[in-house]
Amino acid sequence: MEVIILSDPGRIAGLVADAVERRVRATPSSVLGLATGSSPLKIYEELIRRHRQSGLSFADAHAFLLDEYIGIPRSHDQSYYSVIRREFTNHIDIPAERVHSPNGESDDIAGEGARYDESIRAAGGIDIQLLGIGTDGHIGFNEPASSLRSRTRVKTLTEQTREDNARFFPSMSDVPRHVLTQGLGTISESRQAVLVATGAAKAEAVAAAVEGPVSAICPASVLQLHEHAAVIVDEAAGSALELADYYKHTYANRPKWQEL
Template identity: 65%
Template structure:
């Protein structure tokens, strides 16, 4: 696991965009995209590079991390709609190459199995972007999730529902259930990129990076991954005991070694 500490959220966004751009320019790529506040700056930077630098997403394929149960894809707060408005519709990515879970599927277990099979049939995910919740969740794998879990239905904690209430107007309107890629599914991506900014994520980042490997902090599963990059600003790095070492290692990173 590599920990990259940047001075500002804009520098975090640029670093993450560099990773995605490298994958896109290398040829047809499959991206795993997350919603939420953490990756927004990276999406804005990628949109800028598309318009200003000609970054071409036309051959890319996208799979989403999760979806609310009960919301149609057309709902403004469905993650399918959110990722379209925040990113896909603002670059040249073919909407037919955007894949999400159907939160209104009649058989949710079958929908989850279909989704895992679709990711496998696409050759797996090359770069998976991840945010992190204040309780250490990634995707919607809440504390207590199996570290080898597959895509499935999960019940949101009340804290997660409260965290998302601002998007809906009221916590009463936030669904109680989601379909989410499991930690085992996420771990099959070739490169995991976890993004966090702000002091509110500092405890979760410290637990994920330097705490024990435990289902109590689902993001700690990144410690097992062969290629995981954690990109944070100074505020989100505020509780890291080895922050000075991470900065030192980054300064002395070999020029040939990529993130």
Template identity: 65%
Template sequence: MEVVILPSSKEIAGLAADAIEALIRRKPTAVLGLATGSSPLPIYDELARRHAEDGLSFAQAHGFALDEYVGLPAGHHESYREVIRREFTNRVDIAAGNVHGPDGSAKDVLAACQGYEDDIKAAGGVDLQILGVGTDGHIGFNEPGSSFASRTRIKTLLEQTRRDNARFFDSIDQVPHHVVTQGLGTIMDARHVLLVATGAHKAQAVRDFVEGPVAAICAASVLQFHPHATVLLDEAAASALQLADFYRHTYDNKPNWQGL
């Protein structure tokens, strides 16, 4: 796991976009794993800017959303399909048919989950997965206690997660209790995982999954086993890390050819 500490979300977005742009230019048919929430938004803004101003093309790329609420009607403003379209895919030239998301409104949710796994496999697997992390250490909607071997499935949200997400709705009563999410095993299959965390409210979760034990109580800690996981933090999110100075020294002295 590589930990990179940067001054602000602007620098984080730039570095993450550099990695994604390098992938797209090297492999135009790349498969991107797309997260929602606040953390990835500056990355999507920067990629949209590079598309508009520098001609970065996503025309042959594919995108797979990380998760989706269960029970929201099609086209709901806070459906993650709509969020991904609004914040990223409608702002670049990726084909609408190349953007995929779990179906939280399917009549047979279990079958839809297996179908989503099959779709990811058919596309060749995820080349780069963008992630945020919850205040309790969840990634995707893999809440504490999730199996490290889990695949795309339905999950019940903790009340803390519902409270965290209530800011996107008119009230917490409108936040669904259930979601469909890629599992930890699904996420771990991605060739490169790029996790972004900003703000002091994420500091404890960051310390737990970066430097704590690998344990189901902190789902993101499974990334310690990933062969290519990059964690991008601002100073506030990194404030509880015991080895923060070492991470800074390592990145400051990293060879230019190595990349992320």
């Protein structure tokens, strides 16, 4: 795991966008794993800018979302089906049918996870997976105590997660209690994983994920076992890291050929 601490979210967005652009230009049919929420927004803004100004094309790519709410329709403005289109994919040239998400309206919710995992495999697997982290250490919607080998499945949200997401809904009572989420095992199969976090509210979760034990109590800690994972944070989100000075030293002295 590489840990990178940068001074501001703009630098983080540029670094991650560089990694996505390199992969897509080298392999136009790349499979992207997309997260929603506030963490990746600046990354998406930067990729949209590069598409418009530099001709970065996603026309042959596939994209798979991490998760989806159960209990609201895809047409709801807070369904992740709608959010990712509004915030990213409607602004680039990726065909709509190549943007995939778990179906929270499926008639077979119990079987939807296996179907989604199979669709990822059929596309060739995730090449680069973007991730955020919850204040309790969750990635995707894998709440604490999730199996480190879990597959895409139904999960019940903790009240903390519902409270964190209530700002997107009219009231707390409108926040769904259940979701479909890629499992930790599914996420671990990505060829590259990039977790982004900003703000002091994420500091304890970042420290647990990076420097704590690999444990189901902090689902993001599974990335310590990933063969190509990076955790990229701003100063505030990295403020609880014991080895922060070392991570900064390592990044400042990385070989010129080394890329994210």
